[in-house]
Every structure is written in structure tokens, then in C-alpha cells.
Amino acid sequence: MKVTITDIAKDTGLALSTISRYLNHKKVQPENQVLIEASIKKLGYTPNRIAQGLRSKSSRSVALLIPFYSNYFWGHSVSYVTSALWEKGYTCTVHTYLPETDKQLKTIQLLISKKIGGVIAVSGSLSQEALNRLEDNGVPIVLLDQVLSSLSVDYVTSDNYQGGYMAGSYLAGKGHKKIGFIASEPGTYTICQRTRGFLDALQDHQIPSIPQYYSYQTSAYPAAEAQLQHLLSLKEPPTALFFCYYESCLSGISELAKYNISVPEKISIIGFDDDPLFSSLAPSITVIAQDFLTIGKEATKILLSRISGEDSSPGKKVLVPVRLIERESVAAI
């Protein structure tokens, strides 16, 4: 049933090593090549990658690690990475991880057992210990999204600062002076960058900073609604709002709809991260969009150059530009 390289050798009368050489695209006499190709077709031979991997000690497989709670945007990066690597003969497994270090280590351990060639991870709550385990085993790592200071691995992340700056500039350019800002998770790298960019933009546009307009909270989802209600209840409520992460924008939209506050007549809004539905809503939502495809592309490129060993420079950091998608949710004042 199973036809192996040995069968091809017997069938052609050539040595095992000659067949192997042909399979690995090394020089073979033209007449032998013809012989081998005919035999492969005749017998229906398929190389056994498991055996190849064992012998050559390269599994041609990489793993993608995504935090469990992660939003589905990363799907775009995942899709790109998976198919790009597949094209190169690599197999790509996707794993969601939980915050618990011991569970992460279990996953990492299995990956090492399977002789994984490299890892691309959405950093999120990936523990230092898990990353170290990977490093200790010589597995190249590319981290996406959050930048964790202490490691010397490669990073690919959106230019979050630029995104915040664009949002601020855009609203200012539309004549808004009273601009609210809704963030959370203050410790996070991405949120910090967006905040910094946003505030810098306002400053560059000579818009006075009004502390009440900027709300950060530590807790999760419901928070954004509370923040929004607070902002709207001010004596002089803002005329425009920057939702600096996806979930806040989502709850913001529904909150505004619930209270029948018309956008953009009553208040203008701009979000961070795009949703397929945002363009279908009335009004459609203006956002800063991350380029997840390019993130995936850059990450793949770096990882492959690390796996092949052609790049052994210290960890690098690639910033991928974001872009403003102008729709209907911001009015000029």
C-alpha cells in the first residue's frame, strides 16, 4: 500500500540516495530524472514528511499563539501567515492560550515535542516563563501587538502612536475643540501609544487639555458605558469622541443609539479598529484601521529569515502604518 522511497529505488534500479537527491532538488542525470519521475507517477509516491523531519531535524512547522480573549481582528493576520507559510511547505498550527502560566507551559512543551520551527505570537498575556522556555530551546519568536520590554525577540506591531495622532488631528481638523477620549487598560503598550499620539495631536493643534474629557478605567466592558455616560452628563459635553479601542467603540455606538443621541449631528465619533459592520451602519463609522495583513506579512518574513538562519541580528521592531477610514460619523463644526 504505502509506497516509499525504497520502492522507487527498486523500481528504477537506482540507489536510495539518488532518489533522495532528486526529491531535494539536487543534481541528477537527466535520464535518471526521467526514470524517477515516471516511477513516482506510476507508483503514486508521496514523500513522508515525518521521516524527512526526523532525519533532517527540521519539521517545517510553525505555531501561532493567540490569547483566548483576543478579538477576531487577528484572524486576518492568522490567515495570511498560515497560507504564506503553507506555500513555503510549512505547516502552521494555531493555539489560543489562557493567562495561566502553567497551561501556557504545557502548550509550549508539546510544541517543543513536535519540534516546532518557530512561533508567531500575539503577545497579550503570554508569560515571560513561556517565552523563555521557547528561547531556551532555540525556537525563534516573533511577537505581535503588545511590546514586552525585557525580551530580545522580534516585534511586529501597528504604529499605535500614529493612529492616536491621526484620530486627534482629524477631529481637530474638523473644527472640534471639545474632544473626549475613552480608553482603558492603562498599563497596556498599545493603549499608551494611542493615548500619547492623541494627546500630542491635540497639543499640536492648540487644543486645551480638559482632564474631565479623558477617561481611563481599569475595569472591562461595562466601563466604557459608564465613561460615556459621565462624559455626556457634563455641563459642557464634548462634541467629538475618540474610542481608543474596539470594544469601547462598540459599546459606545450602542449606548448612543439607546439614548437616541444622533451621530454625528449631536456628537462625532471615531474608533480604533474596523469592523465589517461599521460600514453598513447608519451612519457608517469613521475609524483608524490596523493593517493586519501587512502585520502577518512582516511577521512571516522575519520568522522565515530567522528559521533559515540567514538573519541572526538582534531582535528588531517593525512598525506597521495604520490608516484613517473616513466615513460618516464625524461632522465638521
Place this chain on the structure above:
Amino acid sequence: MKVTITDIAKDTGLALSTISRYLNHKKVQPENQVLIEASIKKLGYTPNRIAQGLRSKSSRSVALLIPFYSNYFWGHSVSYVTSALWEKGYTCTVHTYLPETDKQLKTIQLLISKKIGGVIAVSGSLSQEALNRLEDNGVPIVLLDQVLSSLSVDYVTSDNYQGGYMAGSYLAGKGHKKIGFIASEPGTYTICQRTRGFLDALQDHQIPSIPQYYSYQTSAYPAAEAQLQHLLSLKEPPTALFFCYYESCLSGISELAKYNISVPEKISIIGFDDDPLFSSLAPSITVIAQDFLTIGKEATKILLSRISGEDSSPGKKVLVPVRLIERESVAAI
């Protein structure tokens, strides 16, 4: 650097086979077990799954195949399947496929090369040839979503008939008599089932069938909008609408918003498949929701029983119940 089973054997003074037996959870003298465990910890040994796979001829890996254009709902099934299989020591790769048969075959070929243990596929436009190739190589297959008549593989799919019936009954129960229906892709198994269920429900509720209210089209996205406009322009437009697939519901919502047709006052709507945003919209959207998690769970269970060989019965078909999520988009008349 790399520590192997041989190192453990040397370190403990036991035979290779004894270590192997321990690793495979077979009986070993208690004192040897202690010895082995200590040595494994001391040397930091990790089994090489590649070598195990080669020797034991089971790779403990399965592949998930998803059509490229597929909506992201399947992500829920994918997540479940991936982590459930991972728990069992299986590695799970996800692959999106294009409609072209030759490309599908290339993917399948690599999977076979990697000695894949089984496949779970969202059937979509998976070609007969690709499926045959898998079958010829003895790879167990579980198909999701569309039922393709000719194969004797396992199926796990939502009870689409029930879903259509529930939608029809619900609208009828709310007093609607003039009920529109928006479908497309008439050849599709799922759409056919939903349509049948829906029409049966109307009949069971003595609601006369008005042909103009039922629109099927062959083309894609823009079609739903055209269909909707047609329905609304009728002299006696329907008072309720069933969008029988996700994309039609999406474009329906935005179309209705665009023309300022208030839901549910002017017209009631119910969709098929739920979107996270549907509960945030004003009004929130009532839908028939598929249970993608259970679909993943069933598929995993069947596949594992096929791989282990404990189930060799002919292909079975599992219907997973759907459920109605009642929200605000349907008014009582």
C-alpha cells in the same frame, strides 16, 4: 544539548525499551519508574513526537479545512476543535481552501505527506476529487455545513430545517400574515432546508403563500439589497422579513437604515446566524443562531472515534439544534 530516550536509558542503566514503555504508560516496576522520572527531570527530557510518529505511524495531527470566503462564524467551531484535540495530544492545523480543484489537491497532498490523521472540513466548495484523494489514503473525514450527497463520510450540521421553521412560526405567532423571505444560492443544501422549514411553518399556520414575497436570486451580495427594494416597493409590502442567511441580513439592516424604515415599527425582521454586534444595535436583532460550539464538539468526538478505529460504522449524520434569540426587531401585530 538534545536529550533523547537513549540518554535516559544510559543515565538510569535501564534498557531503551523500558523507558519507552514508561513513556507509553505501560507497566514498569515502581522503583524503575522513580528512577526514570528523576532522570527525566534531571536531564530535561522531552519526547520527540516526530520520531514517535514515524515509528508508530500515527502522527496525532488533524487538519481543519475552511472555504476561503467562509464567514467567521466557523471560528467558534475551529476554536473548540483545536483546543479539544490539543487536550488529547493532537496537533491541529487550519487551512483555507479556494474553489479550484488543483489547489485543493495540492493542499491535500501535503497533508497526506505529513501523515495527517484525520480531517474536519466545512464542506462549502470542497471538490469531490479532493475528498476522494483523502478517502483513498484512508484519512477519516467529518464534513460540516453543506451535505454532499454522494459521499459516505460523517456529517455534522445545524438543523437548518428546524431553523427555518422556527423563524416562520415565530413571525406567524406574532400575528404577521404578510411575510417576506430573502434567500439566495438556491442550490445550496442549507438554504434549501431553511426554505423548506420556513414554508412548512407558514403553511402550518395557515398563512397563504404569496409568491412575490419570496425572493431567491443567483447572484451574491448586492442581490439582497435589490430583493429588499423590490419587496418594499410592492403595493402591499410584507410586514415581516426573514433573512435566511447572514449576509442578506447584514445588507438588509443597512438598507433599511439608509431609507429610514424603522424596525420593528414599519417592518419586523429576523435573521439567520448571530453577530456580536446584533445585540448592540438599536433595535437589537432577533435571529436564529447556530450552535457552532456544539458542532465543533460533535465533529471532534466523531473524528476521534474514527481515528482510533473504535467506530467503523458507515457515515453518520448529526443534526445540531439551532435556537431562536428573541430580541427587539420583531413587533407583534
Place this chain on the structure above:
DNA sequence: CTGAAAGCGCTTACAG
């Protein structure tokens, strides 16, 4: 360019 031989890290009969 080609062939004979060794070996990747395991598992699996086969004796004991």
C-alpha cells in the same frame, strides 16, 4: 553524479 552505509529518536515484536 552515484552507491553503500550509518543513523535520526523512537516503538515493537521476540525472547527471557
Place this chain on the structure above:
DNA sequence: CTGAAAGCGCTTACAG
């Protein structure tokens, strides 16, 4: 329960 030996399907120096 344990050990010695063969072998999974390949690749890789080593001679020629």
C-alpha cells in the same frame, strides 16, 4: 516486567 535487536522512511557524509 525487562533487554537486545530490528526497523519506521528518510538524509547525509564518505568514497568512488
